[in-house]
Amino acid sequence: MPTINSIEDLKRLREEAQKIKEMRDQAGKTQIVVGMGTIGIAAGARETLKTILTFIEENHLPDIILRQTGNLGLSGMDPVVKVTLPDQEEVSYCKVNPDIARKIMQDHVVDGNVLTDYLLKV
């Protein structure tokens, strides 16, 4: 970072610091992504996402980033849920109904055990 000469520089400095902070924050959190393409929605992806939200709410789970995204291009496998625990590889689950979603939240997200029965095999 060059010398700070103006308010604008200061603002840029703050923005950069913010970005680094965000990246660090991201790394310490569990990421959950639910595929929400047309087929996913028709297969119940909204209910799957709602179940995950309710689980977070009821169990007061901290540090979770939940996202929905358009088609993941895995037709026939919907609803698809991807889970990434901090410092671990992404794990993809397929045909996740609300019951399986609750299991994933309890066993994988809370207890750290991957549920091999529901893994997406490509």
Place this chain on the structure above:
Amino acid sequence: MRELALHILDIAENSISAGANRIEIMVKQDTRNDELCLSVMDNGKGMDEELLAKVMNPFITSRTTRKVGLGIPLLKQAAEACNGGLTIESEPGKGTRLTAKFQECHIDRMPLGNLADTFLTLLLGTPEVNFVLDYQVNDEVFYFDDSEVKEAIEGMSLTDYRVIEYLTNTIRDGINETKKYAIKQGVDHAHD
């Protein structure tokens, strides 16, 4: 799809794919004119006339236009089956507005379904986009702009359990109050 709310979610996904950072969802149940109108308006990249024609017709889809799916033709068909129709206004670089109209009390009209869950999915699952919900039943209006909430909790995660709880309650209650008003007016919403 069994709910109009699921169609709304599907259409809003198109807006997100189009790079919109503001998406406004409007649902208007006008029982006096026997009309149900829903619209999704975004400030995404818009479509030219060629693409517009393609998204309306399911049979033109090919490998190269993979992003053009069945969502819009399905909703169009559902609207037309209920004495309504679907229109899209779009301008490249400006945005798109999709509107679907139904005869409100048509026997084949899909129930509105869970509008609250559709809106929460979008709002919580896509924090970088500003979502607005405008739900009207005759003169009763529930208007919700998430920018106030998102500003108030800036720096905090939207998926904090207290934030989820607050948003779930606010949106669900707002929609339910509006629906209750319709029932009080003697409107038959048995299938909603």
